[in-house]
Amino acid sequence: MGKDFALGDFRLGExxxxxxxxxxxxxxxxxxxxxxxxxxxxxxxxxHQYNPIEYIKARLKAPESIVKKLRRRGYESSIDNMINYxxxxxxxxIVCSFTSDIYKLAEMIGRQxxxxxxxxxxxxxxxxxxGYKSYHMLVTVPIFLSxxxxxxxxxxxxxxxxxxxxxxxxxxxxxxFEGNAPEYISRDLRECSGIVSMLDAKMLQxxxxxxxxxxxxxxxxxxx
Numbered sequence: 430m431g432k433d434f435a436l437g438d439f440r441l442g443e444x445x446x447x448x449x450x451x452x453x454x455x456x457x458x459x460x461x462x463x464x465x466x467x468x469x470x471x472x473x474x475x476x477h478q479y480n481p482i483e484y485i486k487a488r489l490k491a492p493e494s495i496v497k498k499l500r501r502r503g504y505e506s507s508i509d510n511m512i513n514y515x516x517x518x519x520x521x522x523i524v525c526s527f528t529s530d531i532y533k534l535a536e537m538i539g540r541q542x543x544x545x546x547x548x549x550x551x552x553x554x555x556x557x558x559x560g561y562k563s564y565h566m567l568v569t570v571p572i573f574l575s576x577x578x579x580x581x582x583x584x585x586x587x588x589x590x591x592x593x594x595x596x597x598x599x600x601x602x603x604x605x606f607e608g609n610a611p612e613y614i615s616r617d618l619r620e621c622s623g624i625v626s627m628l629d630a631k632m633l634q635x636x637x638x639x640x641x642x643x644x645x646x647x648x649x650x651x652x653x
Contacts, residue, residue, distance in 0.1 A: 481530035560622025
């Protein structure tokens, strides 16, 4: 096996072959991380008889989105700059039922020996000014090729279904107005973000009540 090195140090030309090589690596990284998350979900089901994950989405960032992001940040559109400055080239979105599931999953992912957590951004405890809420982890996963190992970045976003619905709407509005939505729309979005938080808190409280009621019924049956 060849020398291990970070993908950011993997210098490439600007041709089609280089682009195909990069997309192959990121697609492979998505498969690796998604499989790990699915196994964790299956393990949680086996141990706790409960699935914390509603669904998982994996996506590779489109070339036009990469170019726009680099230009916004003042970088030339090159493969090297994409590797070094676009951390969400490969993205996994994990959607959970409850906020408590988010932190459980983040902890489980962080304990994976062959994943390296580069950074964490908790937009649930510290929402963006827009009202956006989600838990972000930037990790690297080793991709084992025939002659070398390449550590490849994947961004993991973990959120509730309510947060995901809000983020999907905000994303559509952002692109509709190219980041300059009218103030009244931005204000209403922030207000809806607060409603989402209240809904998540209420649903978590309701779920805890259901679990407690179920446990009480089991105790009553045992006592009979």
